[in-house]
Amino acid sequence: MRIDTILFKEVVILPELFLGFCLVFLILHCCFLSVKKKYLLIHNSIVYLSILVLFFLCILVLNDSLKVLQLSYFNDTIIHDYISFSSKLTVGSLALFSLLIMHSYIKSQKINQFEYILLILFAVLGLFLLCSSNDLLTAYLAIELQSLSFYVLAAFKKNSTYSVDAGIKYFILGAFSSSLFLFGSSLLYGVAGTINFEEFKDLLIDVNSIETSFLNTSLIKIGLIFILISLLFKLALAPFHTWAPDVYEGSPSASTFFFAVVPKLAIFILLLRIYYFSFYDFFESWRYLVVISILLSVIVGSFGGLEQRKLKSLLVYSSISHMGYALIAFSAGTFESIQMLFCYLIVYSFSGLCVWSIFLLTPLKTNYLQKQNKDLTDLVLLSKSNYVLAIFFTTVLFSIAGFPPMIGFLVKISVFLTAIESSMYFVAVLSILCSVIGTFYYIRLIKILYFEKVLVGKLYYPITTQSSILISFLFFLFIFLFINPTSLYLFAHKFSLLFLFSSI
Amino acid sequence: MLYIKNILSYVFVLPLIGALILSFVPAQNKSLLKAVALNCSCLTFILSLSLWVFFNKSIGTFQFVEKFFWIPILNINFPMGVDGISLFFILLTTLLIPICLLASWDSIHFDLKKYLLSFLIMEFFLIGVFCVLDLFLFYIFFESVLIPMFLIIGIWGSRERKIRASYFFFLYTLLGSVLMLLSILYIYYQAGTTDYEVLLTFSFSPLEQKILWFAFFASFATKVPMVPVHLWLPEAHVEAPTAGSVILAGVLLKLGTYGFIRFSFPLFPEACFYFTPFVYALSIVGIIYTSFTAIRQSDFKRIIAYTSVAHMNLVMIGLFSFNVIGLEGAILQSLSHGFVASALFLIIGVVYDRHHTRMVKYYGGLVHSMPLYVLIFLFFTMANIGLPGTSSFVGEFLILTGSFKANTTVTFLGATGMIIGGCYSLWLFNRVAYGNLKIQYIKSYLDINKREFLIFFPLILGTLIMGIYPKIFLDSMHFSINMLVEFMYF
Numbered sequence: 001m002r003i004d005t006i007l008f009k010e011v012v013i014l015p016e017l018f019l020g021f022c023l024v025f026l027i028l029h030c031c032f033l034s035v036k037k038k039y040l041l042i043h044n045s046i047v048y049l050s051i052l053v054l055f056f057l058c059i060l061v062l063n064d065s066l067k068v069l070q071l072s073y074f075n076d077t078i079i080h081d082y083i084s085f086s087s088k089l090t091v092g093s094l095a096l097f098s099l100l101i102m103h104s105y106i107k108s109q110k111i112n113q114f115e116y117i118l119l120i121l122f123a124v125l126g127l128f129l130l131c132s133s134n135d136l137l138t139a140y141l142a143i144e145l146q147s148l149s150f151y152v153l154a155a156f157k158k159n160s161t162y163s164v165d166a167g168i169k170y171f172i173l174g175a176f177s178s179s180l181f182l183f184g185s186s187l188l189y190g191v192a193g194t195i196n197f198e199e200f201k202d203l204l205i206d207v208n209s210i211e212t213s214f215l216n217t218s219l220i221k222i223g224l225i226f227i228l229i230s231l232l233f234k235l236a237l238a239p240f241h242t243w244a245p246d247v248y249e250g251s252p253s254a255s256t257f258f259f260a261v262v263p264k265l266a267i268f269i270l271l272l273r274i275y276y277f278s279f280y281d282f283f284e285s286w287r288y289l290v291v292i293s294i295l296l297s298v299i300v301g302s303f304g305g306l307e308q309r310k311l312k313s314l315l316v317y318s319s320i321s322h323m324g325y326a327l328i329a330f331s332a333g334t335f336e337s338i339q340m341l342f343c344y345l346i347v348y349s350f351s352g353l354c355v356w357s358i359f360l361l362t363p364l365k366t367n368y369l370q371k372q373n374k375d376l377t378d379l380v381l382l383s384k385s386n387y388v389l390a391i392f393f394t395t396v397l398f399s400i401a402g403f404p405p406m407i408g409f410l411v412k413i414s415v416f417l418t419a420i421e422s423s424m425y426f427v428a429v430l431s432i433l434c435s436v437i438g439t440f441y442y443i444r445l446i447k448i449l450y451f452e453k454v455l456v457g458k459l460y461y462p463i464t465t466q467s468s469i470l471i472s473f474l475f476f477l478f479i480f481l482f483i484n485p486t487s488l489y490l491f492a493h494k495f496s497l498l499f500l501f502s503s504i
Numbered sequence: 505m506l507y508i509k510n511i512l513s514y515v516f517v518l519p520l521i522g523a524l525i526l527s528f529v530p531a532q533n534k535s536l537l538k539a540v541a542l543n544c545s546c547l548t549f550i551l552s553l554s555l556w557v558f559f560n561k562s563i564g565t566f567q568f569v570e571k572f573f574w575i576p577i578l579n580i581n582f583p584m585g586v587d588g589i590s591l592f593f594i595l596l597t598t599l600l601i602p603i604c605l606l607a608s609w610d611s612i613h614f615d616l617k618k619y620l621l622s623f624l625i626m627e628f629f630l631i632g633v634f635c636v637l638d639l640f641l642f643y644i645f646f647e648s649v650l651i652p653m654f655l656i657i658g659i660w661g662s663r664e665r666k667i668r669a670s671y672f673f674f675l676y677t678l679l680g681s682v683l684m685l686l687s688i689l690y691i692y693y694q695a696g697t698t699d700y701e702v703l704l705t706f707s708f709s710p711l712e713q714k715i716l717w718f719a720f721f722a723s724f725a726t727k728v729p730m731v732p733v734h735l736w737l738p739e740a741h742v743e744a745p746t747a748g749s750v751i752l753a754g755v756l757l758k759l760g761t762y763g764f765i766r767f768s769f770p771l772f773p774e775a776c777f778y779f780t781p782f783v784y785a786l787s788i789v790g791i792i793y794t795s796f797t798a799i800r801q802s803d804f805k806r807i808i809a810y811t812s813v814a815h816m817n818l819v820m821i822g823l824f825s826f827n828v829i830g831l832e833g834a835i836l837q838s839l840s841h842g843f844v845a846s847a848l849f850l851i852i853g854v855v856y857d858r859h860h861t862r863m864v865k866y867y868g869g870l871v872h873s874m875p876l877y878v879l880i881f882l883f884f885t886m887a888n889i890g891l892p893g894t895s896s897f898v899g900e901f902l903i904l905t906g907s908f909k910a911n912t913t914v915t916f917l918g919a920t921g922m923i924i925g926g927c928y929s930l931w932l933f934n935r936v937a938y939g940n941l942k943i944q945y946i947k948s949y950l951d952i953n954k955r956e957f958l959i960f961f962p963l964i965l966g967t968l969i970m971g972i973y974p975k976i977f978l979d980s981m982h983f984s985i986n987m988l989v990e991f992m993y994f
Contacts (some may be wrong), residue, residue, distance in 0.1 A: 387618070404647035405629075412688065414578075420689050428689075432682045436675070443654070443674055451658040451667050489577045 012071065012080045014405060015060040015088065019125050022053045023118065040500040046114045047103050051122055054096040057124075061088045072134055076196055079134035082497040087131040087269050090346060094262050096122045097353050100470055102254040104463075105360040108290050109252065116156060120258060123149035123222075127266040136185040136195040138229075139270050143181070143234070146172050152257045154251035164249025173243045177233035184226030192258040200278035222257040222283045225276060228286055232268050235323050236316075237436075238296035245304075248284055248316040253360060256312060261352035265345045271330065272338065274501055276378055290331040291427060297324030298431045302438035309405045310358060311376055314441060318400065321438050322348050331414045338499055342492035344411045347399075347481070351408060354396040354474050358389065360418040361467045362460040376448055383449045385460055392475050399478060402435055407488070508558050508600070511551060512568035512635055515594070518548045519627040521602075525699065526624065530870075531617040539969050540777050541594055541620040544909030549598040552631075556980070559591060564983030566637065566701070574641075575930035579697050588764055588984030589835060590634045591847035592977065593758055596842045597630045600754045604747035606959050609852055610986075613708030619660060622652035623747070630755055634762065639688055639698040639959060643769070646723075646759060649831035650677055653748065653756065661743040680726035680733065682833050687719035691771075692696070699715065703771060704991070710774050717775035720768050727760030728785075728816050728914055731790040742862070743810035749805065754810050754846040758838050761819055765831070765988070773992040776824070783824045784914045791921035798928045804855075804862040804959040807932055808848045811888060814921055815841045815896075826992060828920040829907020831985045832978055837899025838975070840887075840970055844896060847884045847963040859946055864932065869941040880939045880952070880960050885933045887967050889926045895970035 031047060064085070072079040099120065124147030135141040151174060155167020189195050190205055191213065204215070221394075229240065236244035248256045275286060301321020308314040324346065329341035364378060384388035399406035412435070419428040432498065463471075481488055522544025529537050541848060549804045551859065560567055566585030574582045611618050629652070632645035640692075650673075658670040692698050695706045708716065726733045741749050769776055798810035815837065820835030854877060856862055856868075871878045887894035900922060908915045941949075953962075970977060 164546065221512060398651060405651075406643040409644070410575075413685070416686070417689050417692065420686070420693050432686055433679075436679050436682055438674065439678060440671075443671070445653075447658060447670075448665055451657065451670070485575050486577055489575065493577075 187223030833902025840895035
């Protein structure tokens with residue numbers, strides 16, 4: 001390739017540069033406008049502008065035709081390869097969709113500060129950098145960028161005690177877990193003398209050989225476990241999940257939506273880069289921890305959701321158990337399992353978009369508009385007032401529950417298949433039984449939607465034309481993915497190309 | 505121009521096309537909605553009859569075979585075909601759906617569009633279950649049937665207990681079938697494919713067979729239903745609307761027996777022989793226990809529901825006799841049960857539509873006021889007992905003959921079920937049809953109308969034809985069953 005002849009080879013970082021410049025521009029725009037009297041209208045224009053920014057960002061990512069397998073720049077701190085390309089595309093489009101969905105919620109909740117949207121864009125920038133980070137320190141900085149934005153997003157409702165409480169909790173525990181990450185990184189640096197993923201890989205290509213026997217492998221293992229714990233914290237997996245219900249419930253719904261759906265994929269990419277790309281030879285030493293975490297999260301997720309009365313806390317437990325299933329594919333340790341992991345994560349994210357779109361796009365017709373957390377029983381009149389929306393919700397719920405004719409079933413099966421292929425029979429049996437229990441709370445929602453005869457209930461505002469277009473797009477995407485799942489598997493295959501040539 | 509070899513795929517997609525058309529009809533236009541759904545399902549039935557016409561009776565392999573690609577990456581495709589076993593189950597499904605739609609012609613007062621949609625989609629799934637030749641897709645269709653049935657019980661059920669009933673239905677069957685799912689994954693991992701015809705060439709070790717058989721059993725036995733997991737059935741039957749009960753008794757219970765014949769027998773023959781005493785024991789307990797339970801019920805539908813359990817357990821005995829006579833009898837009895845039990849549920853539906861109660865004690869002396877109704881009721885009561893000349897007699901006779909070869913004691917105990925069956929059926933008929941009119945409860949009576957007669961007519965016809973001249977049914981399934989039995993002993 002003629003990469004060397006290109007003078008400014010950092011042109012591949014164009015999406016991130018574009019986002020950064022746009023952020024600067026948007027901040028200036030808002031600062032200048034906010035002193036004027038049009039202040040209250042800013043949030044409207046800023047939402048449209050940032051939707052436009054994210055749209056062009058996705059196009060830029062797509063436009064960047066990848067001619068080589070991988071390419072690292074900025075002194076090997078940032079890497080550009082298939083996995084970062086695909087994950088940036090997914091994260092970008094997820095962020096775009098979530099902004100579209102959030103829009104009406106932000107309007108109805110009167111979140112007039114422009115910072116809200118800017119913080120989301122900052123988080124997207126952090127996620128983009130996280131997807132393409134190639135050493136521990138860059139990864140740490142990227143995680144911090146997105147986490148700091150999330151802390152503020154969680155505490156954004158200044159006059160709500162719950163929101164501030166959620167923000168503080170998220171901040172303290174998030175900072176704690178970040179410090180664990182740093183500690184693990186310092187241990188790894190102390191032993192290996194490098195923080196670069198590729199150098200780690202080259203150094204530890206064969207741990208038991210004589211050349212590398214001088215390395216203190218037990219310290220490496222401890223460091224890896226610290227990093228693992230910190231990342232499991234970020235993913236809200238049991239036993240590190242206890243912050244999640246409080247934080248998810250307290251923070252404004254749009255923020256909850258954003259940090260429940262979008263960042264999971266990027267964090268999984270960091271996990272894969274560290275544990276599969278660099279430290280695959282230590283597979284046995286961290287795998288049992290992951291398996292324990294899987295079992296706990298699947299149990300906590302399916303049993304914890306049974307007694308929830310609020311939609312948001314139900315979704316928290318649902319996300320805990322889903323991350324558990326995704327982690328099954330992560331712990332299987334084969335090439336196919338990575339593919340299935342990404343299939344699962346993509347479908348999880350899109351079904352998350354669908355569920356939260358129902359949550360956010362249907363404002364309740366009540367006097368207290370400030371009520372941000374829907375009770376499950378608030379959905380009682382949905383099927384009477386808008387039954388197309390109710391059918392959409394039912395389809396999505398069956399898909400999330402992993403029920404057969406939906407795409408959620410196919411990806412869940414793929415995950416269990418990887419578990420069986422790597423002889424994790426106990427994990428497969430236990431999690432499949434827990435998934436039956438988890439099904440119960442999804443069908444309880446369907447019961448509330450359809451079966452109950454109530455005359456008194458809360459009505460909704462009719463949804464706007466734009467939102468209905470958005471919802472029907474998501475719905476047809478769901479049906480298309482079931483009819484033609486090959487496209488999903490092929491896209492996920494692109495993710496796993498990186499690991500095809502590595503040590504696996 | 506219709507190509508004969510593509511009939512099966514036409515039959516398969518026709519309900520879905522009907523559902524698509526239906527979704528564009530405005531929900532207020534109720535007569536058009538009903539017309540579209542009924543015409544579509546009738547067309548499906550006529551087309552599926554042509555399956556039988558063009559069916560080659562002299563070979564036992566799959567016919568009308570077609571193969572579509574679905575997920576080539578994972579080597580999971582969509583082959584479909586019909587043999588002598590699945591042909592009649594498809595016919596039964598396509599016959600019962602128009603009957604169900606006619607049965608609830610006037611009794612659905614709200615959400616009619618969703619109701620018709622769920623029936624058409626259920627027909628699509630059920631035809632899919634019976635014609636697909638891939639284990640994984642079989643599971644998908646097998647489970648998908650739960651969703652429309654869950655909604656039918658939950659939304660259009662009669663009382664407040666319907667929610668509990670739909671939960672029972674959903675979770676029992678789901679819990680049974682996830683074990684089957686795991687074993688399907690194991691089979692896929694071992695064999696690299698889930699294509700049925702390829703799997704037939706694959707043999708599992710005895711231990712694997714036993715574990716896999718048991719996982720499949722957990723799923724199919726819940727559907728049949730066998731004794732410890734039969735609890736969902738009376739609940740679901742009692743709470744479902746009439747048409748829901750008809751399709752539940754008529755087709756959904758057959759999914760279990762069909763699964764045994766299609767998958768458990770040829771894939772795990774050794775485990776089948778190994779577990780035969782276990783199945784016999786459960787079936788005998790099922791027959792005798794549920795027959796006695798049926799005697800002491802006060803709810804009309806619950807009695808018929810328990811007789812369903814007893815009859816389906818008799819079918820299980822026929823299946824596990826592993827000879828041609830027993831298997832043919834089992835399939836014939838399944839079909840006959842599809843006619844008779846459906847008709848009995850429709851008979852309950854007739855009086856329930858008029859008086860809105862299913863308690864037996866409110867009815868009495870109906871013969872004075874509803875003679876035509878009682879005549880039909882008598883006919884199906886006799887068919888339920890197994891009177892010679894009706895389809896049940898042929899089925900039960902073949903089953904008992906087949907199992908006599910395998911195990912005499914089981915035959916003896918199974919035959920006692922028929923005697924108790926005579927008790928509860930006749931007693932129920934006596935209480936409802938004869939005696940004095942209970943004027944204090946029900947003041948006005950109305951005999952069955954033309955629509956209801958037309959519902960019963962095909963069922964009576966089918967029962968009689970199957971009872972008097974069963975050869976036309978047995979001829980078509982003979983070679984397929986012969987092949988299956990030879991395959992098992994091979």
